[in-house]
Amino acid sequence: MQLYNTLSAEERAALIEESGKQRLTLSFYTYANITDPQQFRDELFLAWNKLDVLGRIYVAKEGINAQLSLPADNFYAFKDHLESYDFMKGIRLNVAVEQDNLSFLKLTVKVRNKIVADGLNDETFDVTNKGIHLKAKEFNTLLDDPNTIVVDFRNHYESEVGHFKGAITPDVDTFRESLPIIEEQLKDHKEDKNLLMYCTGGIRCEKASAFFKHKGFKNVYQLEGGIIEYTRQIREEGIESKFIGKNFVFDHRLGERITEDIIAQCHQCGKPCDTHTNCANEACHLLFIQCEECAATMEGCCSTECVEVIHLPEEEQKARRRGIMKGNQVFKKGKSAALTYKKSGEAIGDMPLAAAPKVKQVRKRERKVLIGKAEHYYTKAGVGQFAANAEIKTGDRILIAGPTTGRQELVVEGMRVNGQPGDVAQSGDKVTINVPFRVRLSDKLYRLLD
Numbered sequence: 001m002q003l004y005n006t007l008s009a010e011e012r013a014a015l016i017e018e019s020g021k022q023r024l025t026l027s028f029y030t031y032a033n034i035t036d037p038q039q040f041r042d043e044l045f046l047a048w049n050k051l052d053v054l055g056r057i058y059v060a061k062e063g064i065n066a067q068l069s070l071p072a073d074n075f076y077a078f079k080d081h082l083e084s085y086d087f088m089k090g091i092r093l094n095v096a097v098e099q100d101n102l103s104f105l106k107l108t109v110k111v112r113n114k115i116v117a118d119g120l121n122d123e124t125f126d127v128t129n130k131g132i133h134l135k136a137k138e139f140n141t142l143l144d145d146p147n148t149i150v151v152d153f154r155n156h157y158e159s160e161v162g163h164f165k166g167a168i169t170p171d172v173d174t175f176r177e178s179l180p181i182i183e184e185q186l187k188d189h190k191e192d193k194n195l196l197m198y199c200t201g202g203i204r205c206e207k208a209s210a211f212f213k214h215k216g217f218k219n220v221y222q223l224e225g226g227i228i229e230y231t232r233q234i235r236e237e238g239i240e241s242k243f244i245g246k247n248f249v250f251d252h253r254l255g256e257r258i259t260e261d262i263i264a265q266c267h268q269c270g271k272p273c274d275t276h277t278n279c280a281n282e283a284c285h286l287l288f289i290q291c292e293e294c295a296a297t298m299e300g301c302c303s304t305e306c307v308e309v310i311h312l313p314e315e316e317q318k319a320r321r322r323g324i325m326k327g328n329q330v331f332k333k334g335k336s337a338a339l340t341y342k343k344s345g346e347a348i349g350d351m352p353l354a355a356a357p358k359v360k361q362v363r364k365r366e367r368k369v370l371i372g373k374a375e376h377y378y379t380k381a382g383v384g385q386f387a388a389n390a391e392i393k394t395g396d397r398i399l400i401a402g403p404t405t406g407r408q409e410l411v412v413e414g415m416r417v418n419g420q421p422g423d424v425a426q427s428g429d430k431v432t433i434n435v436p437f438r439v440r441l442s443d444k445l446y447r448l449l450d
Contacts, residue, residue, distance in 0.1 A: 003045050009105035010373075010442040012054070013402065016101050017444065018370065023069045025096035025103040025251065027228065029115065029203040031063040031127070032087035037111045040064075045109045047081050054104040056250070058112045062122070064088075065115035065203055067250055069104045094201050094228040097247070097256040104251055118207050119176035124214075131197070131209030131220035136233035139196070139223050140242050148194040151182055153204045154248070156335075156344035157287055161255060161264045161274040162227075162245030163348070164198060171345025173335075175204050183215055190216045198223035198230075200247065231258050244350065246274050261352035266291035267339035268298065272354035280438065281306035283321040288339055299438055303338035368399055372431065372445035383416075383432045384439035392431055392447070394423040400435065402443035409448065410435070 007015070016023070034040050037059045044057065048070075055068025070078055082088045096103070134142060142148055143164065152159045152167045155178075159169035168185070170178040186195065195217050197205045205222035213220050223230055227247045234241050245263045246255040254276040266273040266289055273291040280300035288302050301307045309317060335342060372386035384400070392398075394415065400408045416432045417425045425431045 023101045025069040027067040029065040057109045131222045133224040150196040153199045158248035202226040260355045262354040265341045268294040270341040367449035368446040374443035377439040384435045392425040399446040
């Protein structure tokens with residue numbers, strides 16, 4: 001009985017791309033009384049693994065919190081399975097604003113003490129006494145009321161790239177840190193102000209609204225379904241967006257564009273930019289904002305020290321990473337002295353610095369065939385090494401694609417086969433090709449047929 005992943009992220013990405021199936025990215029949560037979280041976890045894994053569900057799911061005695069993707073063809077079977085549990089009948093599924101087939105590359109279902117780490121003792125207050133839920137139009141109306149205080153219950157790296165106009169954006173790394181800070185900041189307005197709160201999908205506000213009502217705040221409201229549902233409603237109903245910029249998301253995409261406004265800066269040069277990335281030095285993995293020019297100059301790294309590290313032999317890099325637990329740094333570690341233009345808290349403004357270029361979406365079925373897999377990138381030579389599993393020849397129009405690299409098209413103008421100059425490579429050969437970007441081990445090499 002398989003209860004854990006057996007494929008690597010790279011293998012999964014290849015299968016997704018080869019299948020040609022469209023995937024949906026979505027999220028949901030609910031608070032419920034789950035008596036045996038471990039059994040519930042195993043049931044979900046077994047059922048969802050068969051439906052090719054991938055994502056990050058937390059279950060606890062208090063409920064479930066899920067961010068995932070699945071083939072669009074399996075959506076209704078997945079929904080039927082959810083509703084086989086009484087506490088998930090009619091549950092709202094927040095479908096992502098922007099879709100990406102590679103948003104998740106493995107299925108992780110974990111049992112936790114809580115579905116959101118809030119640091120609260122739920123036995124000390126009534127967690128069901130929540131704030132009033134508002135839809136997008138109602139939220140906008142209350143937001144315009146001068147008697148309203150709006151609070152962003154997300155972290156500094158989330159609010160930096162996008163937030164509601166006029167919102168208080170706490171300079172915090174975690175949700176639990178924001179609760180006492182906001183309570184102290186608003187202690188004199190418990191009765192005379194409307195406390196309007198929001199987060200990504202609504203789950204943080206579910207607990208926060210009950211906490212603030214317990215603390216004596218009289219007029220507590222929350223955005224139903226969070227920014228994700230708000231965006232869906234304003235687009236369907238033609239409502240003005242009071243949210244500006246990007247909505248940060250916790251998957252490979254790291255953001256969904258809500259408006260064309262860019263309100264953040266590249267942390268290295270100060271150019272208007274709101275593209276998050278993780279430092280290419282795996283021992284650092286710092287989350288930061290980096291523009292295309294700095295990404296090329298700094299080779300995807302956050303500092304010159306990290307650039308030096310990625311040039312070391314792979315074995316030495318592994319030795320340096322040994323013993324470092326970087327899992328919790330992926331999204332938390334968003335501050336560093338190396339980031340000259342990092343802004344958070346009160347330093348974040350509402351004034352757009354630039355407008356994102358409009359991208360015309362043209363749906364075209366791409367004809368391609370997998371011909372190799374990346375094995376190495378030689379920085380000084382500017383070449384990528386691939387293991388060929390089909391013929392590759394000079395003049396081929398190729399695509400190099402992967403979760404981090406994205407899509408890079410080029411023509412093979414020259415190559416080396418098994419270390420020697422050559423014009424044709426066969427399955428099993430080692431091929432090196434000049435590439436003007438960094439190649440990752442997760443990258444796949446395709447020949448474009450059109």
